[in-house]
Amino acid sequence: MLIRHAPDLTDNDVTDRSLYLRRREFIGGAAGLGLLAAAGTASARGLAYKPGFSTTETPTPKKDITSYNNFYEFGVNKEDPSENAGSLKTRPWTVRVDGECEKPASFAIDDLIKGQKLEERIYRMRCVEGWSMVIPWVGFPLKDLLAQVKPTSKARFVAFETLMRPSEMPGQRWDTLAWPYREGLRIDEAVHPLTILAVGLYGDVLPNQNGAPLRLVVPWKYGFKGAKSIVRISLVEKQPATAWNVLAPREYGFYSNVNPAVDHPRWSQATERRIGEFRRRETLPFNGYGQYVADLYRGMDLKRNF
Amino acid sequence: MDASVKRAARSKRPSKTRDNLVYAAVWLACFAPLAWLAWRAFSGDLGANPIEVVIRQIGVWGLRLLLVGLAITPAARILKRPRLVRFRRTIGLFAFSYVCLHLLTYVGVDLFFDWGQLWNDILKRPFITLGMAGFVLLVPLAVTSTNGWVIRLGRASWQRLHGLIYLIVPLGVVHYYLLVKADHRPPLVYAAVLAVLLGWRLWDAWQRRRA
Numbered sequence: 001m002l003i004r005h006a007p008d009l010t011d012n013d014v015t016d017r018s019l020y021l022r023r024r025e026f027i028g029g030a031a032g033l034g035l036l037a038a039a040g041t042a043s044a045r046g047l048a049y050k051p052g053f054s055t056t057e058t059p060t061p062k063k064d065i066t067s068y069n070n071f072y073e074f075g076v077n078k079e080d081p082s083e084n085a086g087s088l089k090t091r092p093w094t095v096r097v098d099g100e101c102e103k104p105a106s107f108a109i110d111d112l113i114k115g116q117k118l119e120e121r122i123y124r125m126r127c128v129e130g131w132s133m134v135i136p137w138v139g140f141p142l143k144d145l146l147a148q149v150k151p152t153s154k155a156r157f158v159a160f161e162t163l164m165r166p167s168e169m170p171g172q173r174w175d176t177l178a179w180p181y182r183e184g185l186r187i188d189e190a191v192h193p194l195t196i197l198a199v200g201l202y203g204d205v206l207p208n209q210n211g212a213p214l215r216l217v218v219p220w221k222y223g224f225k226g227a228k229s230i231v232r233i234s235l236v237e238k239q240p241a242t243a244w245n246v247l248a249p250r251e252y253g254f255y256s257n258v259n260p261a262v263d264h265p266r267w268s269q270a271t272e273r274r275i276g277e278f279r280r281r282e283t284l285p286f287n288g289y290g291q292y293v294a295d296l297y298r299g300m301d302l303k304r305n306f
Numbered sequence: 307m308d309a310s311v312k313r314a315a316r317s318k319r320p321s322k323t324r325d326n327l328v329y330a331a332v333w334l335a336c337f338a339p340l341a342w343l344a345w346r347a348f349s350g351d352l353g354a355n356p357i358e359v360v361i362r363q364i365g366v367w368g369l370r371l372l373l374v375g376l377a378i379t380p381a382a383r384i385l386k387r388p389r390l391v392r393f394r395r396t397i398g399l400f401a402f403s404y405v406c407l408h409l410l411t412y413v414g415v416d417l418f419f420d421w422g423q424l425w426n427d428i429l430k431r432p433f434i435t436l437g438m439a440g441f442v443l444l445v446p447l448a449v450t451s452t453n454g455w456v457i458r459l460g461r462a463s464w465q466r467l468h469g470l471i472y473l474i475v476p477l478g479v480v481h482y483y484l485l486v487k488a489d490h491r492p493p494l495v496y497a498a499v500l501a502v503l504l505g506w507r508l509w510d511a512w513q514r515r516r517a
Contacts, residue, residue: 060354063354064353064354067353067354068353068354068355072488072489076487076488076489078353078354078355079353131355131358174489174491176488176489177488247488248487263426263430265430265431265432266431266433266484266485266487267431268423268426268427268430268431270423271423273355273357273416275354275355276354278357279418280416280417280418280420
């Protein structure tokens with residue numbers, strides 16, 4: 001796939017001073033991944049930094065990113081995941097990649113991570129509830145993993161299935177959502193270079209409450225599209241069912257692109273509160289990633305396909 | 307009120323000092339949630355999104371106090387403590403204060419007085435439409451809560467007006483229910499308490515008619 005450069009990218013952006021000044025943090029990040037290796041979970045491959053994809057906005061404090069979560073498998077309150085996710089065992093962990101592909105495979109999570117080139121991606125995250133964060137993920141493009149199984153021409157969508165384990169996920173003992181949590185992307189969204197599978201946060205192992213050991217991050221969509229604790233990724237021909245859409249189809253569409261022009265019945269999507277800030281700020285179409293992704297939806301009525 | 311209850315009330319009337327102490331305790335109890343919230347805010351214990359916590363907590367306490375207000379009459383009758391009824395106005399006005407504060411933090415802090423957005427919220431978001439309706443209906447009850455107004459309106463019309471509370475509290479519960487995304491158990495607990503309190507009144511009215 002052609003990686004488009006931002007039309008406003010100039011030579012100055014290549015060695016962005018604020019990023020240059022933060023270089024030690026990235027080295028620190030690499031060291032953090034070294035910790036991953038020490039824990040027998042992954043090998044550090046260093047961080048390749050892509051200035052076009054990461055935002056230069058100040059990341060939200062780690063404490064907030066790891067204590068204010070929507071992860072209903074561990075409870076519906078924001079503090080529940082950080083309080084209850086400690087019981088989740090993320091090793092051993094197998095991820096099945098199958099469906100419309102030539103080489104379906106099951107990966108032990110550590111082998112899967114070892115096979116990828118990890119990068120730091122500092123992305124905005126906009127929750128459908130009207131708040132947002134800036135999160136320094138560590139991960140790899142989903143497309144790199146999909147390429148390994150060689151999708152066929154029938155693969156038009158990608159379905160994500162997450163862990164079903166009520167013994168360790170107390171929220172699953174009650175049918176708030178149709179467990180296990182499912183998400184889906186169109187294939188062109190899935191192989192878009194912005195779409196990553198995250199395995200780390202702030203240069204360290206991904207905390208359980210943030211979706212360990214493997215979660216999806218699609219920064220131009222509402223946060224709930226980022227399936228957590230993924231166990232299966234299937235290439236499929238038909239648009240897959242997604243958890244929130246099944247619960248309330250009028251409120252949560254399949255696409256769920258961040259769109260200030262399409263109101264949610266509970267929340268205006270015109271503005272958002274960045275965690276740590278007092279005043280609300282304007283929400284940007286596609287969460288500010290329109291220059292990279294708007295073309296994917298050319299000709300589509302985004303008010304109907306919300 | 308039948309004669310035996312009246313007699314019981316007279317005989318159990320406590321001393322003035324004790325009465326004042328009980329009043330002070332009720333006031334302190336009504337202020338406690340606010341004080342606790344202020345303390346948490348002061349010590350930085352409201353988490354990543356303190357504005358949301360403050361709005362929700364104050365709103366939930368407004369709803370709880372409204373339910374406590376509705377519980378007083380049945381409690382006074384069942385426990386045969388008719389003087390409990392004197393706390394109805396205090397509790398009701400505290401409930402109104404919490405509801406006002408809830409609205410004020412939403413409009414003033416969350417929306418930062420963005421009136422256009424407020425109007426859109428009222429028109430487009432059913433939970434806000436109903437919540438706002440509940441607040442508007444609550445205002446005349448707060449205004450006419452004084453003894454002077456009871457006399458001015460006459461007891462019968464005053465009571466008819468204050469019957470609005472049987473509409474307002476359900477609006478509050480539905481307001482909460484519609485806000486919740488998936489796990490409706492917490493608002494359903496409030497709905498169940500409300501159902502018991504209203505159900506008791508229906509049962510009571512039916513008993514009286516039969517008697």
